[in-house]
Structures are given as C-alpha cells and as structure tokens.
Amino acid sequence: xxxxxxxxxxxxQTDNYAQGYFxxxxxxxxxxxxxxxxxxxxxxxxxxxxxxxxxxxCSQYSFIGRHRVLEFAKPGATVLLxxxxxxxxxxxxxxxxxxTMAIEKKLKIFTIDASHVAKESGMGGRTNTxxxxxxxxxxxxxxxxxxxEQIKKSIKKTYARKGDDVVQxxxxxxxxxLEGLREMKIPAQIEPDAHVVxxxxxxxxxxxxxxxxxxxxxxxxxxxPVSAFPAMDGWPSGTxxxxxxxxxxxxxxxxxxxxxxxxxxxxxxxxxxxxSKYYPEAExxxxxxxxxSVAFKARNFPGNRFTIQxxxxxxxxxxLCSQVCPAKDKNNPGHKAIDMAEQPPLRExxxxxxxxxxxxxxxxxxxxxxxxxxxxxxPPLIEFSGACAGCGETPYIKMLTQLLGDRLxxxxxxxxxxIYGGNLPTTPYTTDxxxxxxxxxxxxxxxxxxxxFGMRLAVDEQTKIAEELLRSLQDQVGEEIxxxxxxxxxxxxxxxxxxxxxxxxLRHKLGQIDSPDAxxxxxxxxxxxxxxxxxxxxxxxxxxxxxxxVDHVLxxxxxxxxxxxxxxxxxxxxxxxxxxxxxxxIAKFAxxxxxxxxxxxxxxxxxxxxxxxxxVAIGARDNQFFNALKEAEAYDGPALIIAxxxxxxxxxxxxxxxxxxxxxxxxxYWPLVRFxxxxxxxxxxxxxxxxxxxxxxxxxxxxxxxxxxxLERMNPEMAKELLNEARFQAAxxxxxxxxxxxxxxxxxxxxxxxxxxxxxxxVVVKTDDK
Numbered sequence: 051x052x053x054x055x056x057x058x059x060x061x062x063q064t065d066n067y068a069q070g071y072f073x074x075x076x077x078x079x080x081x082x083x084x085x086x087x088x089x090x091x092x093x094x095x096x097x098x099x100x101x102x103x104x105x106x107x108c109s110q111y112s113f114i115g116r117h118r119v120l121e122f123a124k125p126g127a128t129v130l131l132x133x134x135x136x137x138x139x140x141x142x143x144x145x146x147x148x149x150t151m152a153i154e155k156k157l158k159i160f161t162i163d164a165s166h167v168a169k170e171s172g173m174g175g176r177t178n179t180x181x182x183x184x185x186x187x188x189x190x191x192x193x194x195x196x197x198x199e200q201i202k203k204s205i206k207k208t209y210a211r212k213g214d215d216v217v218q219x220x221x222x223x224x225x226x227x228l229e230g231l232r233e234m235k236i237p238a239q240i241e242p243d244a245h246v247v248x249x250x251x252x253x254x255x256x257x258x259x260x261x262x263x264x265x266x267x268x269x270x271x272x273x274x275p276v277s278a279f280p281a282m283d284g285w286p287s288g289t290x291x292x293x294x295x296x297x298x299x300x301x302x303x304x305x306x307x308x309x310x311x312x313x314x315x316x317x318x319x320x321x322x323x324x325x326s327k328y329y330p331e332a333e334x335x336x337x338x339x340x341x342x343s344v345a346f347k348a349r350n351f352p353g354n355r356f357t358i359q360x361x362x363x364x365x366x367x368x369x370l371c372s373q374v375c376p377a378k379d380k381n382n383p384g385h386k387a388i389d390m391a392e393q394p395p396l397r398e399x400x401x402x403x404x405x406x407x408x409x410x411x412x413x414x415x416x417x418x419x420x421x422x423x424x425x426x427x428x429p430p431l432i433e434f435s436g437a438c439a440g441c442g443e444t445p446y447i448k449m450l451t452q453l454l455g456d457r458l459x460x461x462x463x464x465x466x467x468x469i470y471g472g473n474l475p476t477t478p479y480t481t482d483x484x485x486x487x488x489x490x491x492x493x494x495x496x497x498x499x500x501x502x503f504g505m506r507l508a509v510d511e512q513t514k515i516a517e518e519l520l521r522s523l524q525d526q527v528g529e530e531i532x533x534x535x536x537x538x539x540x541x542x543x544x545x546x547x548x549x550x551x552x553x554x555x556l557r558h559k560l561g562q563i564d565s566p567d568a569x570x571x572x573x574x575x576x577x578x579x580x581x582x583x584x585x586x587x588x589x590x591x592x593x594x595x596x597x598x599x600v601d602h603v604l605x606x607x608x609x610x611x612x613x614x615x616x617x618x619x620x621x622x623x624x625x626x627x628x629x630x631x632x633x634x635x636i637a638k639f640a641x642x643x644x645x646x647x648x649x650x651x652x653x654x655x656x657x658x659x660x661x662x663x664x665x666v667a668i669g670a671r672d673n674q675f676f677n678a679l680k681e682a683e684a685y686d687g688p689a690l691i692i693a694x695x696x697x698x699x700x701x702x703x704x705x706x707x708x709x710x711x712x713x714x715x716x717x718x719y720w721p722l723v724r725f726x727x728x729x730x731x732x733x734x735x736x737x738x739x740x741x742x743x744x745x746x747x748x749x750x751x752x753x754x755x756x757x758x759x760x761l762e763r764m765n766p767e768m769a770k771e772l773l774n775e776a777r778f779q780a781a782x783x784x785x786x787x788x789x790x791x792x793x794x795x796x797x798x799x800x801x802x803x804x805x806x807x808x809x810x811x812x813v814v815v816k817t818d819d820k
Contacts, residue, residue, distance in 0.1 A: 052178035053085040055204040060089045060191055063200050069094045076469055077436030079366055080297040082117070082269070089191070103127060105189055109164065109181050112296040114144065115247045117269055120151040128188050129157050132164040132177055134394070137234035146244040152236050159234040160188060165299055167230050171223035174703060175299065175367075179205065179220050183227040198224060211636070212701060212756050213763060252292055263289055266475035287487060288480030290434035291364075297439070298367030300390040301400070304358040306344045308377045308387035311356055313426040315371035315388050317672050318708060320441040322430035322448055323365040324388075328354045329410045338406055340399045350417075359407040362393060362400040366439035369705040374669075412483055415455060416547040422676045428452040431487050435478035437470040440704025442696035442711075443615040444470070445668050446675070447586065450613065451479075453679055454582050456486035457546070459509065461493055461502030463587025463596060466622045467615055468492040495591055499599035499612070502585030506610045509581045516574040519567055520556075526568070527559045540580040541684070553578055582683055585612045589630035590620040592692075593649050597629075604661050604688045611682050611689040614651070617697035619757075625699040632719075633779060634772035635757045636764075637699070643761040643772050647779050653786070655690045656725050656737070662689035663725040669696070669711030674722050674740045681726055694720050701756020713751045718744030718784040719776075723791075735795040739787050748780045749773055 054070060061068035066089040074083035086100040106123045107130040113119060114131070123129055129152075133140040140161050144152070152159060162184055164177035173179065179201075186197035205220040250267075252260045262278050263286070265271060302315065302324055316326050328346040331353055337343070346356040369390055377387035413427050431451035437444045443466060451458060460479075462468045471478065472492050481487035493501035517536060524532045531552060540546045553575050560568045560575070585603070592600050592614040603610060619637050620626040627640035629649040636643055655663045662685040664678035675693070682689035694714060696707035714720040722740040730736040752758035752773065762769040 051208065052182035053087060055201070055208065056182055056185060057087055057089070059186075059197075059200045059204060060087075063196070064089075064191060066090055066191070067092065067094050069097060071097055071099065073099070075436075076473055078438040078441070078466065078470055079436060080295050080439075081436070082113075105130070105185065107181055107185060108132065109177055111165075115148065116296075120148055120155070120157070123151075123155060123157055125155045127155065127157055129159045130181065130184055130188060131159065131161045132181065133161040134163050134165060135161075137161045137232045141234055141236070142241055144241075144244065145247045146240060147247055149240040149244050153238065153240065157236070159236065160184070161232050161234060162227065162230045164227075164230075167226050168223055171226055172219040173223050179223045180227045183224045184231055187228055187231065211760055211764070213760060216756075250292065250294060255289075255292060256286060258286055259289055259292060263292065263475045267293055271475070285474060285477060287477045287490075288433075289476040290436075290478045291480070293434065293476055294363035295434075296363045296397070298362070298365045298393050300367045300369070301362050301365045301393045301396060302360050302371045302388045303391045303396070304342060304360070305379075305385070305387050305389070306342050306358075308379055308385075309344065309356075309358065310377045310387070311347050311423075312376065313423040314374045314376065314672070315358065316426040317422055317449070318370045318374050318445055318669065319448075320368065320370065320437055320439070320444040321364060321366055321435060322433040323361045324358065324371050325361075325407070325430070326356065326358050326426055327407065327410050328356050328413065328427065331355050333410050338399070338402045341403045341406055357407060357410075358388070359404055360400055361404045361434070362397045364434040365393075367393070368440035370440055370708060373705060373708055414547070416544045418543050420542075420680065422672050425449060425452045425676065428455065429482055431455065431458070431480055431482065432471070432478045433480055435470040436473050437466070438698050438704065440696070440707055441466075441470075442617065442669075442694070442704070442707050443467060443588075446613065446615060446666075446693045446695070447471075449668075449676065450584065450679065451488055453676075454488075454683070455482060456484075456488060457580060457582050458488040459505050459581055459583045460488055460490040461498055461505050461583070461585045462490060463498035463585075463591035464492060464495040464622075465588040465591060466617070467586055467588065469622060496595050497599055498587050498591060498596055499585055499603040502583060502610055502612075503603045503606065503608060506583045506608050509577065509583060512574055513577040513581075516571060516577045519571040519574065520578070523560075523563070523565075523567060523571060526563050526565075527556060531556055531559075535578055546580060549579055583610050585610060587614065588621065589614060589616045589618060590623075590626075590628045592616075593629040593651055600690075604655060604690060605658065607660060607687055609686055609688070612691070614690070614692045615695045616692050617695045617699065618648070619697065619699045621697045621699050633776045634752065634761060634769065636760045637757065642765065643768055645772065645775075647775075650783065652690070652692055652723065652725075656790075659730070660687055660727050661725075662687065662727060663723070664689075664691045665694075665721060665723050666691060667694040667711040667715055667720055667722060669708035670694075670715040670720075671722055671740065674724075678724055681724065681728075685726065685728060687727070699757065701760070702754060710751070710754065713746065713754070715741045716744065716746045717748040717751045718780040719748050719751055721784050721787050723787050730795065733796060735791065735793055737787070737791045737793075739791040743788075744780065744784055748777050752776065 057068050057070035060066055068089040071086040075081050102124045103122050104124055105128050108119045109132050111133050164180040167180045168177045187194055201224055202221055206217055209216045252264055265274055313326050315324055328351055334343055343355045343357050346354040372388045372390050375386040375388040379385040412429050418424050418428060430448045432448055462471055479488055479490045520532055535552050538545055538549050540549055557572055557575055560572050616630055618630045620628055625638055627637040627644055631637055631644050632648045634643050652663050652665050655661050662682050666675040666678050668675045678691055682691055694711055696704055696710055724738045726736050
C-alpha cells in the first residue's frame with residue numbers, strides 16, 4: 051500500500067514518469083511482496099520487472115540470507131534494511147555472501163529498526179509507513195520536507211475512513227522515522243567468522259517437494275520448466291512445515307511451574323504453532339537441554355510427562371495464547387504460564403525443541419477424552435497456514451481436524467478458507483503418524499454446498515458397494531468378521547479403532563483370495579470406516595451467493611454438516627458487505643453504514659425442524675463449540691454450525707479477538723444456541739440457549755471496532771440512529787431465542803397419541819322479522 055502511494059506521489063508531484071508493478075503471493079499473513087517501482091524523465095512504454103535497481107529496500111529482517119535481495123542492487127546502489135540491530139551488529143550478522151556483494155558492489159546500506167518505530171508510534175507491526183518515509187529521505191526524488199508533506203497527504207486520503215486515530219498514528223510514524231535511520235560503514239574485508247548461508251533442510255520430503263516446492267518457496271518458481279510439474283492434477287499435502295517463514299517478532303514462552311495444563315493456549319492458536327503432548331517419561335531421555343517437561347496431571351496416565359511447545363519459525367506472534375492463559379503468578383499478576391518474549395534469542399533452541407517434540411509419540415485416538423482439553427492432544431491436521439495472524443476462522447477448522455482425524459472430508463467454498471487452505475506451492479492440510487489425513491477439495495463460490503452433497507453421495511455409494519461385496523464374500527472371509535464389521539455403529543473413537551483393526555484383518559484375508567470381487571473389496575474396504583462430510587465456507591458463500599445451494603442441501607435431509615465461518619463481510623475480496631453484515635457497519639457497498647439487519651441464518655434453518663443448528667464463538671465458550679461439533683457429528687442428518695470469526699476487516703488488533711468474542715456474547719450481539727432435533731424426538735425442547743442474558747450495552751462492543759465507529763465520525767446522527775436499531779435487534783434476537791428455549795415441549799401431542807376431548811361448540815341461531 052505504501053509503495054502504491056509512493057508511485058502516485060512521484061507521478062503526480064514531480065516531472066517524472068512513473069510505473070509500479072507488484073509481484074506477490076496470496077497468503078493472508080507474511081506474504082512476500084516484491085514491489086518494482088520505476089520512474090524517470092522519459093515516458094515508460096512497456097512494463098517489465100526491475101532486475102537491477104538503484105534503490106533496494108527489505109522490510110523483513112528475517113529475509114536476510116533467505117531471499118535474493120542484494121542481487122537486485124546495481125553497483126553503487128542504496129540499500130535500506132529493517133533491522134532490530136545497530137548497523138555494526140547487522141553487518142556482523144550478514145552471511146558471507148551478503149558481505150561479499152556489499153563490498154564488491156560498493157553499496158550504500160542504511161538500517162532502521164522500523165518495527166520498533168512502528169510499535170512506539172502505535173502502529174503495531176505495520177512498518178510500511180516507516181520504510182516509505184526512509185525511501186523518500188534517501189532517494190532524493192523530492193526535497194525532504196515536501197516528501198513528508200506528500201506522504202501525510204496520501205496517508206490522510208488512504209486512512210481517513212478508518213478514523214483520525216489511525217491517521218495520527220501514521221503521522222507519528224512518519225515523524226519518528228528519520229531519527230532512527232543510520233548508515234552502515236562497510237569494511238574493506240568480510241568478517242573472518244562470517245557464516246555461509248545454509249539452504250533449508252527438506253529431510254524426509256519427496257522429490258517433488260525438493261525439486262519443485264522448494265524452488266517456488268525460494269522465489270525461483272519462474273525458472274522452473276513446465277516438465278518439472280506432474281501430469282497428474284495433484285499436489286503433495288502437508289508441505290507448509292517446510293516454509294519456516296519466521297514471521298514473529300515475539301513468540302510464547304511456557305512457564306511450566308505455573309501451568310495448570312488446561313490446553314486453552316493450544317485451543318485458540320490459529321496456526322497450530324503451539325501444541326501439547328503427554329508421553330511416557332522414558333521418551334525424553336535424549337531431549338535437548340532446553341526442552342521443558344512436567345508431570346502430567348491425569349489419573350489415567352500415571353508416570354507420564356506433559357509439554358507445551360512452540361514452533362518458533364511458524365508462529366505469527368498474534369499473542370492469543372498469552373491472552374487466553376488463565377494461570378497467573380500470584381506474586382506477579384503480569385506474569386502468566388504463557389508470556390510473549392523476543393523471538394530471535396529463542397529461535398534456534400526452540401526450533402530444536404519443536405523438532406524433538408514432533409518425534410514424541412502421539413496419543414492413541416481411542417484414548418482421547420471427550421472434552422476440549424482432550425481433543426487438543428490430537429495432532430492438528432491443518433497447520434502453519436497462510437491465514438492472518440490472529441485469524442478467527444482457523445481455530446474452528448483445526449479443532450474439527452483434531453476431532454475427526456482422517457475420517458474428515460471437506461468441500462471448501464472459494465474464499466479466505468480456500469486461500470489459506472490450498473494456497474500453492476504449499477498446503478496446510480496434513481497427515482497423522484499413519485500417513486492419513488483429511489480429504490479436501492475446493493469448489494466454486496456458488497456451488498460448494500452441492501459439491502459437498504456430491505461428496506456425501508459418493509461416500510455413501512462406495513460404502514454401499516463395500517458392504518455388498520463384503521456380504522457376497524462372507525463364506526470366504528468368515529461370518530464372524532462380516533457380522534462384526536457391519537454391526538459396528540462406530541459411535542466413538544474406541545469403536546472406530548476396533549473397526550480399523552477388523553478391516554486390517556479383512557484385507558489380509560482378502561489378499562489370500564484370488565477373485566475379482568476380493569480385489570475390488572480391498573479397494574473399497576476403507577469406506578467401511580465411518581466418514582464425515584463437512585461443507586465449509588464463509589458468510590459471503592453461505593448467506594449470499596451460495597445460499598440457494600445451502601438451503602437445498604440442508605432440505606434434502608442428507609447426513610452432511612455445514613460449517614459457516616462468519617466474518618460478517620466478504621473478507622477475501624476486500625471487505626464488501628454481505629447479508630451477514632450487521633446494522634451500522636461500514637463496508638464496501640455500505641459506505642454510509644448498513645441499514646438492513648443481519649440475516650439470521652440459524653433461525654431460518656431451525657424452521658425445518660430436522661436440522662441440527664448451532665451458533666458458536668470459540669473465544670467466548672470453547673466448550674460450547676466442542677459440544678456443538680460432537681452433537682452435529684452424532685446427528686444422523688444435516689447440521690449447520692455458524693461460527694463467529696473475528697477478521698482484520700473488523701478494524702482492530704486480532705490479538706484482542708478473544709475479548710471481542712466474549713463481548714459479542716455478553717451484549718447479546720451473538721447469542722450462543724444449539725438446536726438438536728434428537729432432543730425433540732425424546733420429547734424435550736430441542737433448543738438450548740447457552741449464553742446468559744445480555745449484561746453489557748451493545749454500544750460497548752460496537753465502539754471498539756472501526757467498522758462501526760467509522761460511521762460515528764462520518765455521520766454522527768446516522769450512527770446514533772443505527773446504534774439504537776442495533777440495540778433493538780440484539781435485544782429482540784436474544785428475546786426470541788430465550789422464548790423458544792423456554793417453550794414447553796412437545797408443542798402438540800405426537801401423531802397417534804390420545805387426543806383430549808375437545809369441547810363441543812354451542813350453536814345459537816336467532817331470527818327476526820328482517
């Protein structure tokens with residue numbers, strides 16, 4: 051964004067012709083963007099990438115030695131680096147290759163701790179304004195004072211709608227930037243102890259990852275020939291673990307002496323970068339010196355140890371784990387069992403600790419306890435995605451993969467969840483220690499529900515084929531095993547594990563039978579293990595473009611589950627309003643505040659009576675979401691879970707996302723409900739209201755988010771009117787669910803039950819002369 055503004059300033063405020071071209075990936079956080087900016091006195095007649103620049107800037111210190119930066123610099127070029135160290139220390143940390151290029155090209159290198167300046171200016175981790183200011187100061191394309199004036203004008207134009215506080219923070223960052231700018235004195239010789247760049251390790255990876263994925267990660271994808279890609283339309287899964295993007299300035303540090311082993315930190319982590327395990331004590335005989343371990347507090351596993359471990363290169367530093375941690379030091383309330391600390395000094399040791407942690411055995415799924423804490427010991431089968439730091443969507447998907455493991459089938463609508471879910475060259479959906487993982491596919495925005503319904507039909511048909519073949523081969527494989535396989539209802543992980551053992555035995559027996567049906571059953575036998583089909587997407591899909599399909603699939607009564615990641619806005623395409631956008635919110639296509647109320651998809655779905663429906667918010671009540679997942683999975687029919695998902699489009703630091711979810715529930719803005727048709731079949735009210743009466747004014751929630759408070763600045767009268775409307779809607783929605791939850795059940799006697807005698811109507815006929 052800052053570079054786009056720079057090109058506009060140069061093109062509009064100088065006599066230069068200007069052109070900008072941006073090469074970037076589509077990850078939501080930590081995306082690598084290369085901005086190619088060209089300007090000069092002559093017309094630019096064609097676009098092309100800059101291979102040799104007079105000015106090269108690098109905004110991420112972690113790119114040093116990892117990406118080709120100095121190679122783009124012309125001899126004598128100016129180089130600007132964002133570094134947390136002094137120029138002298140930065141030089142010493144340069145790899146040998148960088149020092150050599152700097153000396154040979156006679157580069158002029160400047161450093162600034164842009165991250166520190168941004169933080170001190172209230173900008174958090176946003177360094178773009180700081181780096182932009184330094185660019186103008188060093189390039190000389192405009193006089194310094196004029197350049198700063200133009201930068202501030204562009205800031206006001208770009209961020210005015212986000213509020214004056216955002217504008218002022220950017221102004222402060224501009225004013226503070228030049229104070230920290232320092233020139234590096236480049237020695238005539240390289241340092242004798244300069245290290246050599248060690249290429250990333252792809253140990254254990256297949257040839258495709260080593261020869262293709264690795265080159266794309268390194269930024270050399272354009273150099274690959276077409277022949278390097280497979281003819282099949284497939285891509286290896288579980289490859290985000292090779293990226294090691296090293297995005298975080300701070301990472302969590304575990305104080306084992308304070309930890310109560312609640313696993314809350316693991317639950318809320320959007321990137322599966324902090325994890326827990328319990329294991330036999332003998333397993334850590336060869337652990338690294340810095341590896342932490344304490345006795346596991348569980349009666350069922352005496353003698354076991356417990357560890358919380360972070361993946362330092364994969365953490366995004368969102369701070370959610372520290373925010374949610376309930377364990378505090380009584381003598382120092384500011385210290386928790388999970389605190390954030392500077393990443394660089396911890397990176398190497400914690401990297402080794404994480405590698406060792408992964409080598410420890412995973413618990414058996416059959417031993418998984420049926421609660422939030424227990425499911426967090428299961429390996430997450432979506433990890434290190436490119437979702438935004440603090441993303442509100444991914445914790446829901448992560449827990450879904452932990453609960454269901456490799457039995458999970460996902461039909462994913464195009465949107466944020468498809469971008470971070472299948473963003474090549476790497477994929478975050480991964481496999482367990484047996485090499486099994488979820489089946490995932492992305493469909494179009496408008497037909498994902500139908501696509502998932504097709505998955506369900508395909509799974510059911512293949513299960514039917516397997517069962518028919520099994521019955522036909524009963525004499526060869528034995529009646530006992532056939533009866534056991536077909537009679538297992540697979541209601542829990544223990545019975546599913548037993549089913550897997552029977553099928554392994556069955557496959558062994560089938561291998562000894564020389565017949566087409568036996569070979570065919572080997573191919574289909576996997577479908578004798580229960581599968582769970584989930585249709586996942588955002589509110590733009592479920593409420594708007596794909597709503598017809600969602601409604602149709604739910605109405606079929608098929609055993610499909612739908613998870614709606616409700617950000618209340620079209621997040622992936624720039625923050626347009628959707629039918630889920632609430633009253634009073636500013637968004638594209640609702641610039642003056644949305645007047646219409648939010649569509650209540652949950653209440654609509656409840657009208658069918660045979661659909662499991664839940665509204666959840668994992669940051670407010672993680673156990674309520676877990677119960678909804680279990681109940682939806684257990685229900686033999688359609689299920690709809692609508693998950694409140696904080697998003698950067700809401701306009702606040704997502705490190706506060708858990709508090710915002712809590713406030714959304716306390717104000718009645720987001721009532722938590724579960725509608726379970728199985729209860730109705732038992733003669734009980736199917737609706738449970740899981741959140742208490744609103745105790746906080748909804749205005750307290752709305753005023754914390756830019757999407758609401760921006761309207762207050764633009765049009766105070768309209769904001770006041772829509773705030774009152776939002777108050778009424780929140781109260782009305784909660785009252786409606788409360789009324790439904792309190793109804794006596796059943797509403798009418800079931801069909802066939804004895805009906806009470808109805809009183810006979812009294813008929814009176816009167817006449818007169820007229």
